[in-house]
Amino acid sequence: MTVFFIGAGPGDPELLTKKAERVIGECPVCLYAGSLVPEEVVACAPEGAKVMDTAPMTLDDTHAEILAAHKRGENVARVHSGDPSLYGAIAEQIRRLRADGIDYEVIPGVPAYAAMAAAMKQELTIPEIAQSIVLTRMSMQSTSMPEGETLENFGRTGATLAIHLAVRNMREIERILTPHYGADCPVVVGYRVGWPDQILIRGTLSDIRKKVRAEKITRTALIMVGPALREGQDFKDSALYDPAIPHVLRPVTGVNLVEDINT
Numbered sequence: 628m629t630v631f632f633i634g635a636g637p638g639d640p641e642l643l644t645k646k647a648e649r650v651i652g653e654c655p656v657c658l659y660a661g662s663l664v665p666e667e668v669v670a671c672a673p674e675g676a677k678v679m680d681t682a683p684m685t686l687d688d689t690h691a692e693i694l695a696a697h698k699r700g701e702n703v704a705r706v707h708s709g710d711p712s713l714y715g716a717i718a719e720q721i722r723r724l725r726a727d728g729i730d731y732e733v734i735p736g737v738p739a740y741a742a743m744a745a746a747m748k749q750e751l752t753i754p755e756i757a758q759s760i761v762l763t764r765m766s767m768q769s770t771s772m773p774e775g776e777t778l779e780n781f782g783r784t785g786a787t788l789a790i791h792l793a794v795r796n797m798r799e800i801e802r803i804l805t806p807h808y809g810a811d812c813p814v815v816v817g818y819r820v821g822w823p824d825q826i827l828i829r830g831t832l833s834d835i836r837k838k839v840r841a842e843k844i845t846r847t848a849l850i851m852v853g854p855a856l857r858e859g860q861d862f863k864d865s866a867l868y869d870p871a872i873p874h875v876l877r878p879v880t881g882v883n884l885v886e887d888i889n890t
Contacts, residue, residue: 630693630703630724632717634710634736635659637821640667642737650734654704656696658689663708663847665822672704690723697729710738713762714791738762739849740789743817746827749856751787754865757855759786765793765800782807787853794848797836804852805832813856818848829858 631650636642643651651657652671659669661680672678681689689705696703707715711733724731740762744751752758761781765772781788782804793800794816804812810833818826830838832852839848854860 628697628700628702628730630705630720630729630731632711632715632720632731632733633704633706634712634715634734634738635664635668635706635708636737637709637739637742638663638665638668638819638825639742639821640665640670642742642821643668644734644736647734647736650702651704651706653702655699655701656692657704657706658692659704659706660708664706669704669706686719686723690720693724693729694727697727707736708739709742710736713738714764739791739817739820740851743789743815743820743827743849743851746817746820746825747815747851747856749858751851751853751855753855753860754863756860756862757785757787757853759784760789761786762789762791764791765796778803785854787851787855790850790852793850794839794844794846797839797850800850800852801832801836808832808852808854812852812854813858815851815856816844816848817851818842818844820849 631654633647633650635647648671651669652673655673655676657669657672657676657678658681659678660682662682669678679692693703705720707717709715711717712735717733721731740760751760761784763776763778763781765778778790778800785807790800810831812832814830814832814835816828816835816839818828826842826844828835828838828842
């Protein structure tokens, strides 16, 4: 048997990949993170499948279900939100699978930051303004951040920041990032992106905390910070489609490249 770690995307069942939908539809056992994955995503499980919400379960509980399925020779769909490579807690599960000699595969999903950018109808990398995206989070009681991976250090880069699991730390985000980005730097907070009750809150480092508090959002949110998020700003076109800059698939019009090389 095989355990399939499946990225369910941000919540919209239509953002499930074809491969993910097919595999879920073929697995007799489906374990899904119900706190972040809607039931509609796993509705494609086959009739009679054992479908379990793992939100109230421990790592020991979920692994016990996998071991039982292994004894029966049944494949398992282990469905996580977003893309399982980002804060999916699959590493600890994989370690146990390897120890028990159980095969596994990983099927990627739409990550939250990509779904949020789509909802915002914006590009996150703007020429000469921001060309990097930092996916990070803040320290919590359960898991601390490695030394050096601090919001202070990332803020010095000026890159677009996608901050996970931090909506309760808005005051600290404002304090740390304002010296690097400025009080008027755009901030967007996405609540339950991809779900029917999705909310996008736009503001700046100086006022976003009050706006989030007014909406009473305390969980399931992604925070994006950076100058690339500013709507309607002027910027230089990229070189990708510039007619004056040739590349292998688009020579400059009217220029004989062979003749130029020979001369």
